[in-house]
Amino acid sequence: MSDALVECVPNFSEGRNAVIVESIVSAMAVEGVSLLDWSLDSDHNRSVVTIVGPPAGVLESAVRGAGRAAELIDLTSQRGVHPRIGAADVIPFVPVQGISLDQCALLARQAGQQIWSRYGVPVYFYEAATARPDRVLLEEVRRGQFEGLREAVKKETARQPDVGGPDLHPTAGASAVGARRFLIAYNLYLDIPDVAVARAIAKEIRQSGGGLTGVKAMGVLAHGRAQISMNITDFMRTPVGKVYAMVKYKAARYGASVTEGELIGLIPEAAIERDSEWMRLFKEFDSDSRIIERRLERPLSWPASLPAGSGLR
Template identity: 65%
Template sequence: MNSESIIECVPNFSEGTDPAKVSKIVAAMQVEGVRLLDWSLDTAHNRSVVTIAGSPDAVVESAVRAAGKAAEIINLTQQHGVHPRIGAADVIPFIPVSGASLADCALLARNAGLLIWRRYGIPVYFYGAAAARPDRVQLEDVRKGQFEGLRDAARRDAARRPDVGGPELHETAGASAVGARSFLIAYNVHLRDADVTAARAIARDIRASNGGLHGVKALGVLANGRAQVSMNITDHRTTPMRKVYERILELANRHGAVIEDGELIGLIPQDAYEANAEWARNIPNFDPALKVLERRLERPLDWLKT
């Protein structure tokens, strides 16, 4: 890994209803050598996702600054979200794009976690390839109980305390899960019926942990008045998007539901994109120039001004 290596980072923040707050976080992330590729607010889940890429040290610095700004303006004791969360800067994953390995990104994650604690007093849990313990490899295990539950558990159970900092969580900003992983595709499908029962049944049947598709994590939730199957696809090469969509259609038919449309949160890698695929046509206003990582790297967004 060297200064020409490209690292992606996709921090998730526990704020999706106030564009002004999210804009301040994004603006704070501007660092020389870092490109802004995408950012979005999800009001239904009260969550925002930012995608950046650039040289390793610069991306670490950008992510650390984001955690500090999020802690400054997000108070977890005064908000709730459908999506599980433990921190203002909830999840900060580092992903290799070119000239770097997953092991390299794990080292970057460890460095970022130390900086977040030293600068801002926000404790950190390491997950994914950066996990310091086997029981923290899976993000859902780290976030068990969410902010409120983890805050109480960390006080009474040494096994739930942060890897860096603490032992208690930050009073209003919680903790950050900092990790390293391969590409993850955040893909949601909306059902026509607002009854969340079918969405939960589809999510149960498609997720890998229940014997469904390899590399698929799924939840059935109610989002903006519509039932939604919210998925993370962690291995798109083994389980391509078309296979996920085909299985969703099968399960929807089995459970008496109708697929309305889909959405991507953040970007997808070029090798996951299939021109004219049905799953892509089902996403309103889908534009590969804006949603494919490699294409976005060539035409990044302008940084926001505060």
């Protein structure tokens, strides 16, 4: 696997303190691993980092990020509209080239073992990394969030972590570590603040509600507007344009309009539909920084390590 490339997209439960997030990203710097993207969302109180590199380097980078997050993020005081069970909430490994999904699943399991042994944060495996049917879906692993899961593991052995535990880490919770294909994180904003409408639309369009294949969705209030926050897990079967058209149609039935689109992280070239209506709704879209194949050619510089007392917890 000398030419193998793996993507990892850790999601951290901090989106309001840029100093903390920068410290986490800085800790992830490993030789041979490229930083492709990192962003914060204050309403979701969440940050998303995208890295690519050889399997061993990406594993080490992700594990270091989880350790730094456990040190700096306290879930007992963290609040946001996005569900979470851990400081390093979700850590998915994604095959890019020269590596299979099964090999990424093995990488995920190795990462999970190291997160527990090095930092004392228990781990749940999901999607291709799990052997348990009840843990394939991330939303099932995160059911009850940190607060509910913290109590559930004390009473239900079926809810206890795959690695470590049985109790969650008192402030860092647990991490969900998995392996999956490319995922597109796509948000749409409505011209109304009524979050009930966004939740109704999300329920109707997501696969679990009988909607679109490979679509997960939730309705939230973000930046004072109703938002449908979505993950498109199979954009070849369900293109972004189809998702947008369905949300637009559903919104109209509630007397609302879609006013803006938003990407979180990167998008594959194959998912792009230039001059389409859904792409025109982005406030800005720079192909070199948003398309993963192009970003691979021009990765970001890693942020410098921060000195002690730089606004960290």
